[in-house]
Amino acid sequence: MRADAQRNRDRIVEVAREVFREQGYDASLDLVAKQAGVGAGTLYRHFPTRDTLVDAIMQSWVDRVQEAAEKSRAHEGEDRERLLDWFERYVALISLHKGGPAKITSAMGVEGSPIATKCQVLKNASAEVLGVLEERGALRPDVDTVQVCRLVGGVATIADQSDVDPAAVHSMLEVIADGLLVR
Amino acid sequence: MRADAQRNRDRIVEVAREVFREQGYDASLDLVAKQAGVGAGTLYRHFPTRDTLVDAIMQSWVDRVQEAAEKSRAHEGEDRERLLDWFERYVALISLHKGGPAKITSAMGVEGSPIATKCQVLKNASAEVLGVLEERGALRPDVDTVQVCRLVGGVATIADQSDVDPAAVHSMLEVIADGLLVR
DNA sequence: TTGCTATCCGGAGAGTGTCTCCGTATCGTC
DNA sequence: GACGATACGGAGACACTCTCCGGATAGCAA
Structure with a gap:
């Protein structure tokens, strides 16, 4: 060039x-x-x-994702808190730009998307965090990474499109976490 | 006129x-x-x-919502199935038109929205179904109707924007349901 | 340095969509 | 049948997307 x-x-x-x-x-x-x-x-x-x-x-953003996943993996505390920590980070990462949550989450799992590489980064990071929980037997057996990304991304999308209180977002993330963890 | x-x-x-x-x-x-x-x-x-x-x-659509809520309330079976039945109906109702889930869920809980009346109809219907479960003590105590609508609406939004398999949608709704029900 | 050419630039303009304005037409009433 | 009040319609201003091509320029070779 x-x-x-x-x-x-x-x-x-x-x-x-x-x-x-x-x-x-x-x-x-x-x-x-x-x-x-x-x-x-x-x-x-x-x-x-x-x-x-x-x-x-979004190129520079990729590094942040890796870093966030690393922090969440190293998170001290209960499984639930660890998962919620990642969810919060995930939402923050995809909500950096207005319209980001919808764009990213829609492309999740759709091959050939122009932002597929970015989705892959997020999926991998999520898989890492979920992997730790899975090893510890804290996760329900049929949990799929893409599905989790879509669930959390859905919450972020709604929060992005109408101004939802951060506390309400946290509470919705709790519901998802509780639905994913073994009881 | x-x-x-x-x-x-x-x-x-x-x-x-x-x-x-x-x-x-x-x-x-x-x-x-x-x-x-x-x-x-x-x-x-x-x-x-x-x-x-x-x-x-959407005027005619309101009637359908009432009808769907009625059917879900009368649903025979376990609490979990009852809740999932409503979630499925809810998703179907807001997904009738492309772009519907995002539009409706974004307006949920935002006063002054031009489609506020439609959101209210959905909220009321959801509250009725959730009310039955609450009476039976099946629901966790801090569940908020708007929040549930947003969670389910978020799933519908994502499913609407990228073509997600109906089975995957169901599975995501299960996660939400499990997160909401007492364990 | 000079000259040459592949490469890149810029912005005019076609195509499409939103929304307004106002002269004209129609309705409903007396 | 006449006459306000009300509604119509489409031209046109404005905004955005995307293309096309004449002109400019970088980088290289001599």
Whole structure:
């Protein structure tokens, strides 16, 4: 890639991250192009669809996911608290941008999605945390990772779309945790 | 209201119901107007926003909700099956139109929403079903109706946005049910 | 440094959707 | 039949997406 092309690409991603954080994933792409000081054509050449741009933005986010899973695995305390800790982190991670929960959770388990790699990162992280609980025999036998991601993602989606009280979110996550753990 | 106005209004609702069923709630309103044989102005005069039109469409749907709740209350069997029966009906009811689950669940508990009346109908129906279980002491003490609607609505939203297997949906509803029932 | 070409840029503009405005038509009443 | 009140409709302003192509430029070779 030519140096100027790389420069423009980086600049677009940087601006888009800011604009999307402020206005959500539905923000005008022409606005992103304008703020980045490039023409619309340049933006669309680098990122043919909105999703490919979103994917590029999320690159740095992957590291955070790994880190969060690591912390949850190392979490001291009861199984229930450990699981809830991960759920909270999971919701926070996918809720960084408005519209994120819906976008990510919808793509979960759908192959060929432009953000499939990001979903995979989340699934793997979740599987790690769930794996620890499973080893300890704390989890019900038929628990599927994707399903858990969808359940928690569903809560995050609703919370994202209407402003739900954090305490209410926690309480919903508790219901899911209790439904997953052996009694 | 003048007779011709009433005629046009009815016609718009009728056409919109069909178009929305086929194309989802994002369908072009100008298309609806055209298919209804009226100008865009006429449509927007009767329904200033998309939501007010959606609200009008859902009028007949209210009856179905009442009926479904009645059936679930009369459901023979264990508490868990009774609850799951309602969850399944609930998901089906809000998933009649593409985009419905997100729209309805987002508005749940948000006052002033254009579809608040529809949410209330759903909440009341859910409260009735949950009330029966509560009387029997089958429910955990701190269960909130809106929260349950959000949890189940979250599952429906995800299922609606990516094509999730009905069996997987059922399984997620089981997790929620188990999280809500006393153990 | 100069010249050449593959590569990239920018923005005009077509296509589509939302929503408003206002001249015109129709209804319902007297 | 006449006359307000009410409703209609579609042109058009505005916003967003995405494409196309003439022009600019980077990077390389001599």
